[in-house]
Amino acid sequence: MCLSAITWAGFDNFFYFFSHEDSRDAFSIPHDLKILKEVFTLEPGGYNRTNAFWKGQSIHGLIDRVAEPQRSQLKDRAAAISRKYDELSAAYQASKADNAIPLN
Numbered sequence: 001m002c003l004s005a006i007t008w009a010g011f012d013n014f015f016y017f018f019s020h021e022d023s024r025d026a027f028s029i030p031h032d033l034k035i036l037k038e039v040f041t042l043e044p045g046g047y048n049r050t051n052a053f054w055k056g057q058s059i060h061g062l063i064d065r066v067a068e069p070q071r072s073q074l075k076d077r078a079a080a081i082s083r084k085y086d087e088l089s090a091a092y093q094a095s096k097a098d099n100a101i102p103l104n
Contacts, residue, residue: 002032003047006054013055015062017081021045026082027089 006014021044024030036042049056063074 006056011054013057015057015059017059017078018085019045019058027085028093029089 018026020032020036024033024044033044036047037044040047060078063071063078066074
C-alpha cells in the first residue's frame with residue numbers, strides 16, 4: 001500500500017529507514033512482504049527500488065556513504081531511532097491481539 005500511495009501521490013523519490021524485511025524480522029510485521037508475495041509473486045525485497053515512477057533509497061545506505069566523523073554521528077542517531085522503534089514494536093506486539101485487523 002505504501003508503494004502504491006507513493007506512486008499515485010506523484011513522488012519521484014523517497015527515503016526509507018526500515019525495509020520490508022526489517023519490518024518482518026525486527027518487528028514481526030510480515031504483512032507487506034506477504035502481500036507482495038501473494039499478489040505480485042515477488043520475493044522479499046524483489047521490487048525495483050529504481051523504476052519508471054520513483055527511486056527509493058535506504059537512509060542506512062546513505063549514511064554509509066558519508067565521510068567520518070559525521071558517519072559515526074549519524075549511525076549513533078540511527079541506532080537511537082532503532083531502539084525507539086524496538087520499544088514501539090514491543091508495545092504493538094503486546095496489544096495487537098486486541099485489534100480487529102485480520103492479518104495473521
